[in-house]
Amino acid sequence: AQKITQTQPGMFVQEKEAVTLDCTYDTSDQSYGLFWYKQPSSGEMIFLIYQGSYDEQNATEGRYSLNFQKARKSANLVISASQLGDSAMYFCAMREGRDAGNNRKLIWGLGTSLAVNP
Amino acid sequence: DGGITQSPKYLFRKEGQNVTLSCEQNLNHDAMYWYRQDPGQGLRLIYYSQIVNDFQKGDIAEGYSVSREKKESFPLTVTSAQKNPTAFYLCASHLAGSGEQYFGPGTRLTVT
Numbered sequence: 001a002q003k004i005t006q007t008q009p010g011m012f013v014q015e016k017e018a019v020t021l022d023c024t025y026d027t028s029d030q031s032y033g034l035f036w037y038k039q040p041s042s043g044e045m046i047f048l049i050y051q052g053s054y055d056e057q058n059a060t061e062g063r064y065s066l067n068f069q070k071a072r073k074s075a076n077l078v079i080s081a082s083q084l085g086d087s088a089m090y091f092c093a094m095r096e097g098r099d100a101g102n103n104r105k106l107i108w109g110l111g112t113s114l115a116v117n118p
Numbered sequence: 119d120g121g122i123t124q125s126p127k128y129l130f131r132k133e134g135q136n137v138t139l140s141c142e143q144n145l146n147h148d149a150m151y152w153y154r155q156d157p158g159q160g161l162r163l164i165y166y167s168q169i170v171n172d173f174q175k176g177d178i179a180e181g182y183s184v185s186r187e188k189k190e191s192f193p194l195t196v197t198s199a200q201k202n203p204t205a206f207y208l209c210a211s212h213l214a215g216s217g218e219q220y221f222g223p224g225t226r227l228t229v230t
Binding site: 004033035037042043044045046047050052091093095105106108109110111 | 151159160161166176208217220221223226
């Protein structure tokens with residue numbers, strides 16, 4: 001079973017509008033972290049935002065915010081005031097708990113392609 | 119500037135040849151990772167290393183090998199045993215105790 005599910009293969013948004021990219025996750029750990037990355041056509045992965053499972057407030061970074069609903073196991077990314085440069089692939093990822101080696105492996109979703117229209 | 123470099127950006131090889139992808143970081147990060155990305159797919163972990171001279175297999179290690187002789191360097195060798203080596207390869211690192219991984223620009227490998 002997929003641990004990270006991104007149900008929207010592609011999304012369109014009008015410039016200057018807000019858009020929400022969905023991410024649901026599956027874990028039995030109490031301690032975990034959720035990440036969003038942006039991948040433009042150049043290929044590099046750019047870290048956007050992080051939410052820890054024990055964080056009481058939703059994470060925000062500039063125009064990015066994370067709508068964290070723990071009971072529903074969802075961690076949706078909200079991009080406000082979309083810009084043309086936001087057109088890219090967006091990936092949700094999860095780090096589960098802590099193993100004995102302080103492993104920081106990430107589990108990745110399949111991504112959502114966002115196109116911002118002028 | 120601190121960061122992760124991967125070279126070359128594009129790499130072409132003939133089937134049956136081994137090829138080594140470079141990954142260097144000057145961020146003083148402890149852990150380093152190699153991922154493979156196929157078209158329309160997420161990232162799959164090949165190998166990772168948490169400290170020098172130590173590394174572990176990820177989810178798709180078959181046909182790949184790595185070394186970690188220096189903290190700054192984590193080269194990946196794609197061997198002839200890898201059945202479908204054509205892919206985009208991303209190297210990442212993170213500092214112990216921090217959350218996010220930082221990525222290099224990637225190497226696009228084409229094997230014909």
